[in-house]
Amino acid sequence: MMGLPHIPPGRPVADGLPVMGSAAPLMRDPLRFFLEQYLDKGPVYEVHAAGRSYVILAGPEANAFFRRHASTHFDGAPIYAPYAQDIGSDHVLVGMEGDAHQALRKTLQPAFAMKALESRFPSMLAQLRSDVAALDANVPFPVRHTLGSWAAQAAGITMTGCPFHGSMRKLSRFAHVFLGAGVGGFPEFMRYLPSYRRARRAGLAFLRKHLLHAEGGASAPLVKALRQHRNTDGQGLSEQDLLANLHMPYTNSFVYVGALAGFLLHFLLRHPAALVQFRSRYDQLAGMGRTPDARALMADPFLSACLQETQRLQPISLSAPRVAARDFVFQGHLIRKGEALLIATAVTHYLPEFHSDPEQWKPERFMETGTGTSGKANWSGPVGTPPEAFIPFGFDGHRCIAAPLVRLLTLTMVGELLSAGELTDTRTGDVPLKVAPFPTVDAQWKVDFKRHPSGNAAPIRT
Numbered sequence: 001m002m003g004l005p006h007i008p009p010g011r012p013v014a015d016g017l018p019v020m021g022s023a024a025p026l027m028r029d030p031l032r033f034f035l036e037q038y039l040d041k042g043p044v045y046e047v048h049a050a051g052r053s054y055v056i057l058a059g060p061e062a063n064a065f066f067r068r069h070a071s072t073h074f075d076g077a078p079i080y081a082p083y084a085q086d087i088g089s090d091h092v093l094v095g096m097e098g099d100a101h102q103a104l105r106k107t108l109q110p111a112f113a114m115k116a117l118e119s120r121f122p123s124m125l126a127q128l129r130s131d132v133a134a135l136d137a138n139v140p141f142p143v144r145h146t147l148g149s150w151a152a153q154a155a156g157i158t159m160t161g162c163p164f165h166g167s168m169r170k171l172s173r174f175a176h177v178f179l180g181a182g183v184g185g186f187p188e189f190m191r192y193l194p195s196y197r198r199a200r201r202a203g204l205a206f207l208r209k210h211l212l213h214a215e216g217g218a219s220a221p222l223v224k225a226l227r228q229h230r231n232t233d234g235q236g237l238s239e240q241d242l243l244a245n246l247h248m249p250y251t252n253s254f255v256y257v258g259a260l261a262g263f264l265l266h267f268l269l270r271h272p273a274a275l276v277q278f279r280s281r282y283d284q285l286a287g288m289g290r291t292p293d294a295r296a297l298m299a300d301p302f303l304s305a306c307l308q309e310t311q312r313l314q315p316i317s318l319s320a321p322r323v324a325a326r327d328f329v330f331q332g333h334l335i336r337k338g339e340a341l342l343i344a345t346a347v348t349h350y351l352p353e354f355h356s357d358p359e360q361w362k363p364e365r366f367m368e369t370g371t372g373t374s375g376k377a378n379w380s381g382p383v384g385t386p387p388e389a390f391i392p393f394g395f396d397g398h399r400c401i402a403a404p405l406v407r408l409l410t411l412t413m414v415g416e417l418l419s420a421g422e423l424t425d426t427r428t429g430d431v432p433l434k435v436a437p438f439p440t441v442d443a444q445w446k447v448d449f450k451r452h453p454s455g456n457a458a459p460i461r462t
């Protein structure tokens with residue numbers, strides 16, 4: 001993220017210490033800090049943390065303003081472009097703006113659309129079932145690494161037709177440092193550590209060998225879409241551009257989907273009645289080795305409500321980092337062109353005017369009253385709230401292109417696990433939150449697993 005060239009006087013400054021500024025509370029729980037400072041200082045305030053400075057825009061007005069003026073007032077390229085350059089590319093969606101961004105997004109959209117996912121779903125399911133079947137039932141499993149690995153494999157199969165071949169530890173290292181130093185709060189020097197360099201080399205070598213140069217690789221949905229793309233100047237993408245996009249199913253899923261599935265599991269384990277209902281709904285659709293329709297899974301009101309309530313209470317994405325593309329005034333404060341901004345999109349997730357008892361995990365807030373389990377899933381947010389009250393996947397032209405993949409994969413992964421056996425949490429207390437560099441469950445958190453004799457780990461009937 002970038003330093004601020006100049007901040008005009010007169011804006012509130014977030015609480016902090018001399019020199020370190022607000023670094024400690026930001027590292028511990030950034031969302032709580034953004035929220036507390038919003039309630040205390042208002043919708044615009046500055047944060048200084050260990051030599052970096054940002055202007056925070058928070059609350060419903062900020063989210064609505066961000067969406068309305070995204071393409072004219074906000075620029076993501078200066079923040080995200082260095083992330084793609086780590087692989088020698090300037091063609092990664094999140095680091096592009098304008099026509100070039102729209103053209104690449106249009107090319108990739110069909111590969112991430114529900115229609116494509118639907119046809120690939122049996123492969124995703126088969127991969128997850130074989131991973132669950134291989135889980136050692138005699139030792140507690142580490143949630144973060146296990147779910148991250150499964151997510152990477154299943155998303156890989158779905159988007160490219162190819163599971164990752166190689167060390168999962170290395171893939172995890174590549175994913176966490178690449179995304180952490182590029183998009184998150186990890187310091188820049190981590191990109192130069194030999195362990196990261198080795199892990200990145202191994203990851204890119206896998207992509208080259210199995211997706212770019214292997215027979216069959218070219219027919220994978222994502223590879224095909226990228227190969228067909230033409231830039232605004234009529235040129236195709238370079239090999240580095242292909243690599244910079246092809247790692248996403250593996251790396252993004254490892255870090256983000258692994259974390260989201262971990263949080264969903266955490267909340268279900270803390271709410272036994274919801275866990276029983278989740279498992280029963282999942283089993284009705286996919287139990288005993290059945291291969292359900294992906295759309296039927298996504299249409300289930302209770303499964304979708306559990307996932308969304310998890311994304312509300314423990315979002316993985318807390319803010320949108322941008323640079324001001326021009327001078328503008330927001331809520332009486334002048335924002336100068338070039339200033340580094342964080343639109344703290346998730347602050348509204350905790351405002352009681354939108355979500356009663358905001359600290360409580362209550363899936364029913366996403367279900368129409370009286371809908372029970374017979375209605376349709378409502379993916380548009382808690383009933384009766386405006387769009388700016390719940391932002392799990394971004395809010396402008398850069399909103400997550402992979403949202404359907406993330407939802408389908410997370411529900412299926414957790415559903416398969418619950419269906420296959422009995423899980424017992426090895427700890428009590430709050431969400432084992434770790435910000436490293438994105439919110440995730442603590443790497444030390446383990447869960448006991450006792451395989452159910454008739455669970456989905458049984459051979460698949462098609």
Ligand code: HEM
Pocket residue numbers: 076093094095105155248249250252253256257260316317319320321392393394395396397398399400401402405406
């Ligand atoms: C829990 C899982 C995930 C969450 C919460 C998430 C969230 C987000 C958010 C908030 C953005 C917008 C960033 C911004 O505006 O600054 C974004 C963009 C994006 N995400 Fe995700 N993401 C997830 C998983 C994934 C996965 C697995 C992939 C790929 C397989 C992916 C691919 C992308 C891409 C390509 C963009 C850029 C879109 C554009 O700039 O047009 N995401 N994501």
